[in-house]
Amino acid sequence: MGKKKNVKVSDSLEDLFGVESSERNDNTDTKNQPTSIKERLQPKKTHAATKKSKSHRMLNIPQLTGTEMIECPHEIDSVFITQKAFDDIIMMARAINEISRERWGSDSQKLEVFCYVLTNESDFKNDFPARISEIYIPHHSASETAVNVSTEAVIEVGEYIKENKKILLGWAHSHGHFKVYSSKTDEQNHKALLNDTSNYITLGHFKIKYSYGITVIEDGTHLGVILSQYPCGHIGRVEDTSFDIQGPRYSSKEKENRYLQIKEQLEDRVDLVRPSIQPSREDSLKNISEEFVSEYIRNLRKAKNLLYDKLPDDMDKHFELFQRVLQEYDTLLMSTAEESFTNVSEKLLSAMKQYNNSI
Incomplete structure (x- = not known):
């Protein structure tokens, strides 16, 4: 499991609450630490005299009484994913290495590869972070340092999502022979994908948009990054998150068949740029x-x-x-x-x- 790390700086949100609202958050227990992800994420109503959190800004809300304030909710800090979807991502990284070896030899296991991570509309909840249950490998080109998804492929993915009642939750990619880290290009791509998603979680007075980003290598090493966008536009970033992996595993036979299916999809949908034996x-x-x-x-x-x-x-x-x-x-x-x-x-x-x- 990755070590959880919360990014604690948040933007001022006073202007957000200039509009009238009759909603109230009735969670008044500020003594006990949250015991579940849902409790950790929920903003709390507290009294002005109570010790304030250093990690989140406390805001006066006009609709509450003069002695009460509300705390901004935490960024989402766990990647929720099924065991089978997680295994799919690792198998994708392994399959692209095998394809590269078969084409260009043992020194060519360097290619990155990309997929979208999805869930079913029927499984999506507005009050809890969604769980990744499926990957979708789009048509794209892959080299040892980057992937490129064409506009046509993005449209194709959108049609698949609409026709099959899926929700786009983010992306995952392998890092070839590198370590798992988030490069500047990865961060830019992740923010661009966040703009294209429409999944929100509602926490008290807040409606927060979020997107998962996952980097893996063949041996199963993985890194999670989650972007959470608040209504004011501030984007909170949590890197090196924990993974909450749920559900049954593939049987040995199912895993073997699924690996072959993923490999066939990669051979059909990915244009591979031959990696350099000696990098420039x-x-x-x-x-x-x-x-x-x-x-x-x-x-x-x-x-x-x-x-x-x-x-x-x-x-x-x-x-x-x-x-x-x-x-x-x-x-x-x-x-x-x-x-x-x-x-x-x-x-x-x-x-x-x-x-x-x-x-």
């Missing part, structure tokens, strides 16, 4: 830099969360200012990070080349 210097530089930056961002978020945990209890009145300063700090820091890591990568590649030449 530019590709190596890009891959190393992206992995460095991704790991750096992950540790930066950890440090920020630790900082939030140490804030004094009366920081609420200064929360917006503090958050704005942190966001400006992030911008300044990240504007130089990519250039710095590229320089480090160039030096690393040069050192590796000198080492290889000396052997």
